[in-house]
Structures are given as structure tokens and as C-alpha cells.
Amino acid sequence: xxxxxxxxxxxHVQEGDSTNFTCSFPSSNFYALHWYRWETAKSPEALFVMxxxxxxxxxxxxxxxxxxxxGYSYLxxxxxxxxxxxxxLCAPSGGSNYKLTxxxxxxxxxxx
Amino acid sequence: xxxITQSPRHKVTETGTPVxxxxxxxxNHRYMYWYRQDPGHGLRLIHYSxxxxxxxxxxxxxGYSVSRSKTEDFLLTLESATSSQTSVYFCAISDPGLAxxxxxxxxxxxxxxxx
Numbered sequence: 090x091x092x093x094x095x096x097x098x099x100x101h102v103q104e105g106d107s108t109n110f111t112c113s114f115p116s117s118n119f120y121a122l123h124w125y126r127w128e129t130a131k132s133p134e135a136l137f138v139m140x141x142x143x144x145x146x147x148x149x150x151x152x153x154x155x156x157x158x159x160g161y162s163y164l165x166x167x168x169x170x171x172x173x174x175x176x177x178l179c180a181p182s183g184g185s186n187y188k189l190t191x192x193x194x195x196x197x198x199x200x201x
Numbered sequence: 202x203x204x205i206t207q208s209p210r211h212k213v214t215e216t217g218t219p220v221x222x223x224x225x226x227x228x229n230h231r232y233m234y235w236y237r238q239d240p241g242h243g244l245r246l247i248h249y250s251x252x253x254x255x256x257x258x259x260x261x262x263x264g265y266s267v268s269r270s271k272t273e274d275f276l277l278t279l280e281s282a283t284s285s286q287t288s289v290y291f292c293a294i295s296d297p298g299l300a301x302x303x304x305x306x307x308x309x310x311x312x313x314x315x316x
Contacts, residue, residue: 121302132291132307133244140302178243187232187251187295187303188259193243 091115091183095192102169103200109165110195112179116160123189124153124164125178133178136164169199204228205308207292213314220279222311224292226272232295233275234259234305235267237288244291250275282315289313 094113102108114122121140125133137146142157150167166173176196180189204227214220224233234249236259246259248267256267264286266278279286292308 123302123304132309135304135306138302138304182303187297188246188249189303189305190246191236191244193241 091181091190093179093181093190093192095177095179095195097195098193099196099198101198101200104170106169106199107165107167108169108197109163110177110197112162112164112181112192114160114162114179114181114190114192115183116158118183119157119160120182122155122157122162123180123182124162125180125191127176127178127194129175136177164195166197169197171199171201173197174199205292205294205306207290207308207311209311210309211312213316214282215316216283217281220282220313220315222277222290222292222313224275224277224294224308226275226294228294228296228306229272230294230296230306231272232297232303232305233269234293234295235265235275235277236291236293237261237286238291238310239288247277247290279313282313284315287313287315 124136127133139155144155152165155162176194178194180191206225208223235247236244245261250256250269268276290311293305295303295305297303
């Protein structure tokens with residue numbers, strides 16, 4: 090079982106603020122890092138999958154970076170909107186391609 | 202959206218009774234997974250399957266069994282439900298051969314309450 094840490098656990102921001110959170114994972118035996126967005130009462134939805142050190146991905150106002158050597162990834166949201174309110178999960182896969190280990194997530198609340 | 206359904210969506214049962222949850226997919230994906238979601242724990246893998254009749258344990262498999270007799274169906278059974286198994290259960294599917302990096306697609310979840 091991989092040790093996956095996400096910080097902060099929760100975050101409250103105002104509409105228009107930019108924010109970021111962190112996912113830390115073991116750097117050894119790394120294969121890929123997934124980010125998911127999980128709205129309350131819905132199912133997790135994939136945002137990004139990242140594999141290479143230095144990878145950067147972007148989808149609209151959301152972007153992510155990856156550092157496999159030190160074992161962390163950052164997720165950034167620019168100009169947060171209330172509809173960005175969700176739990177953001179990261180999940181590395183280490184060594185095997187078929188199992189993900191999910192972090193406990195960062196709960197983002199964007200106040201209008 | 203990936204074609205994944207779970208049944209039932211909600212269930213209330215009593216301690217000691219057997220319960221079976223069903224996950225059905227129409228995507229012909231090779232891998233299927235059962236997770237449970239609990240406050241403070243996030244998503245934890247119970248069991249997974251990498252093909253028909255091929256299954257393996259996840260990190261919280263005690264008290265659960267699974268079966269996969271067809272590509273499209275993955276069943277999770279609680280042989281004798283306990284209150285600690287009250288949770289929301291999610292099924293997920295993936296096919297690394299298609300996506301390359303095992304992006305998983307999740308079903309809508311089943312809320313199980315064991316009284």
C-alpha cells in the first residue's frame with residue numbers, strides 16, 4: 090500500500106481566488122499519477138494522468154505539475170468559481186499499472 | 202460517460218444478513234474494481250478483477266468476496282454484513298491497453314447501511 094498524502098485536507102476560498110494543493114507519494118517505483126475531481130453526491134471524474142517528471146497538464150483553469158524525483162504533484166486552480174467546489178483526489182500507481190492508491194483528498198469550497 | 206451501473210443504489214440491511222452488490226459495464230473493459238468510501242479514509246480498494254474469473258484482494262478485503270463470471274459483471278458479496286461495512290461502495294472500470302495509464306471510470310455508487 091502506497092503512502093499518499095494530500096494537503097491541505099480542506100480549503101475555503103473566495104470566488105476569483107487562485108489556489109493550489111499538494112499530493113505527496115513515494116518516488117520509488119513510480120508509474121503514473123492521476124488527479125480526480127469528486128463533487129458531492131457524484132462519482133469521481135478523471136482530470137489528468139501524468140507520467141513524466143516535469144509533466145504539466147492543463148484543462149481550462151485547472152493545471153497540474155509533477156515531480157517524480159521528489160514525489161509530489163501540485164494542482165492549481167486559477168480564478169476559482171463556486172462550481173469548482175469539490176474534493177480533489179490524487180492517486181499514484183506504483184509498479185503495477187492496474188491499481189491506484191487514492192489519497193484522502195483536498196476538499197475545496199469556493200464561496201461566491 | 203462510461204457505461205457503468207450499480208445495483209442496488211441504496212440498501213438497508215441487518216447485521217448478519219448476506220448482501221450482494223452488482224456492477225455492470227457496457228464498455229468491455231478488462232479491469233473492474235470495488236472501492237469503499239468512508240469519512241477520513243477516502244477511497245479504499247476492496248477487491249479487483251483483471252479478467253473473467255481472475256480476481257485479487259485490495260487493502261480492505263476482509264469480510265468481502267467477489268466474483269466475475271462475465272466481462273460485464275462484477276459482484277461484491279458481504280457474506281454476513283456488519284455495521285462496520287456501512288459505507289458507500291463504488292465500482293470502477295479501466296482498460297490499460299486502451300488508455301495506457303489505467304484511467305479508471307467510476308459508477309454512481311451504492312449506499313449500504315447495516316443496522
